[in-house]
Amino acid sequence: MHLGPGHISLEEIVENHTTTYSKVFNGQGTAHFIWDGTYLYIQKSSANHKIQRQTYSMQKNRNLLKFMSICTTDGYTIAIIGPYPGDCMHNDANLTKDILDIEEELLELLKSDPKILIKFCLDRGFRDVKELLEYLKIEYDMPAFKPKGVKQLTTEQGNESRLTTKERGAVERYHGSFKKIWPFFQDTIDFSFIPIVGPCLRIVTAVLNAYRRPPVEYSAQEEQEALSMLAKCEETVNKLAEKVFCDKSKFGPKNRKNWSAMEDVPLDDGFPALDLMDIRKLTCGPYQIQKAKDYCREHLDANGDFHFQVCTIEAGLLRCQIQSRHKNSEKYKVAVQYNDNAVVDYCCSCTAGLRKVGCCSHVTAVVWYLGYARHNPKELESLKPKGLTKRIDKCLRVIKKQ
Numbered sequence: 001m002h003l004g005p006g007h008i009s010l011e012e013i014v015e016n017h018t019t020t021y022s023k024v025f026n027g028q029g030t031a032h033f034i035w036d037g038t039y040l041y042i043q044k045s046s047a048n049h050k051i052q053r054q055t056y057s058m059q060k061n062r063n064l065l066k067f068m069s070i071c072t073t074d075g076y077t078i079a080i081i082g083p084y085p086g087d088c089m090h091n092d093a094n095l096t097k098d099i100l101d102i103e104e105e106l107l108e109l110l111k112s113d114p115k116i117l118i119k120f121c122l123d124r125g126f127r128d129v130k131e132l133l134e135y136l137k138i139e140y141d142m143p144a145f146k147p148k149g150v151k152q153l154t155t156e157q158g159n160e161s162r163l164t165t166k167e168r169g170a171v172e173r174y175h176g177s178f179k180k181i182w183p184f185f186q187d188t189i190d191f192s193f194i195p196i197v198g199p200c201l202r203i204v205t206a207v208l209n210a211y212r213r214p215p216v217e218y219s220a221q222e223e224q225e226a227l228s229m230l231a232k233c234e235e236t237v238n239k240l241a242e243k244v245f246c247d248k249s250k251f252g253p254k255n256r257k258n259w260s261a262m263e264d265v266p267l268d269d270g271f272p273a274l275d276l277m278d279i280r281k282l283t284c285g286p287y288q289i290q291k292a293k294d295y296c297r298e299h300l301d302a303n304g305d306f307h308f309q310v311c312t313i314e315a316g317l318l319r320c321q322i323q324s325r326h327k328n329s330e331k332y333k334v335a336v337q338y339n340d341n342a343v344v345d346y347c348c349s350c351t352a353g354l355r356k357v358g359c360c361s362h363v364t365a366v367v368w369y370l371g372y373a374r375h376n377p378k379e380l381e382s383l384k385p386k387g388l389t390k391r392i393d394k395c396l397r398v399i400k401k402q
């Protein structure tokens with residue numbers, strides 16, 4: 001009654017379950033289906049070799065079951081299909097092929113109103129299903145791929161990808177909410193529960209659909225932000241990156257004298273004081289702001305100083321390096337251009353660092369610290385290691401680099 005492709009019409013999806021972002025990005029009259037695979041950990045089976053092999057994920061090094069979620073852009077769940085075994089054969093693309101082959105009720109829903117355009121919103125894991133979607137004449141959005149040997153997406157690719165990830169946030173929130181509300185799905189599930197885990201998940205999802213407001217709701221701010229994101233998509237060149245990354249005559253490694261190192265930053269250095277709304281306009285979402293604090297915490301030295309360099313030949317330009325959270329060997333170069341009132345341009349050497357639609361987390365960390373945190377003693381205090389983190393830092397015997 002509250003779940004499954006048969007319980008909802010395309011018209012209802014368009015009218016009641018399409019966010020302002022989706023309407024602005026894709027126009028009115030499009031029914032969006034966000035697909036995403038999720039998994040639940042299960043106990044390993046030493047007695048049943050076949051099930052052990054089928055459910056073992058080489059990627060996670062654990063036994064798990066997979067499900068495919070199909071949501072609308074406001075986080076309302078149309079279907080949760082599974083369980084599938086967790087091995088590598090059951091990846092997102094193969095699950096999608098199977099579903100589009102046998103889920104008749106879903107196919108009927110997709111074909112039910114020719115006036116409504118169907119669009120799938122996918123992530124990169126679905127790349128092997130592109131051909132099938134094109135054959136079925138189903139439109140789709142998917143973040144761009146970085147070709148082999150290329151370090152960054154172009155500004156245009158980064159912009160387009162950001163619009164897709166913005167919409168996909170809804171399905172990630174759905175996955176987060178059922179695991180948070182029912183810790184049973186978060187924990188390692190007992191082997192004996194495998195036959196009923198699918199029905200349990202569907203009951204829980206139907207309850208969420210029926211009694212909880214969809215996690216993404218309309219706000220006037222959304223419309224403004226969506227229009228601003230669409231307008232920024234028109235910017236297909238990151239001019240600051242062209243200047244600081246490509247103009248070797250002024251900003252290359254031989255011109256270190258054009259930069260002056262700063263540590264203890266005076267508040268009157270010209271970098272504008274910002275509030276969180278100003279920063280949100282730069283990021284186009286909350287995720288990068290949440291991550292900013294973690295990047296800053298690692299970037300501060302033992303005295304709590306934030307290291308960066310100010311350009312000596314051009315006013316209102318600074319740069320610094322931010323440590324990747326995934327790889328020890330990777331540091332991203334961040335540059336920010338500013339005036340007394342606002343941040344006017346930014347770039348980063350990370351994969352998505354050239355995009356203009358919402359800056360990456362590394363740029364956000366620099367802007368958040370210089371524009372917001374250092375004007376707010378509470379935020380500065382929160383960056384200092386304390387409690388368990390401090391004790392762990394002290395007890396770890398880290399070997400210094402030779």
Ligand SMILES: [Zn+2]
Nearest residue numbers: 348350360362
């Ligand atoms: Zn970055």
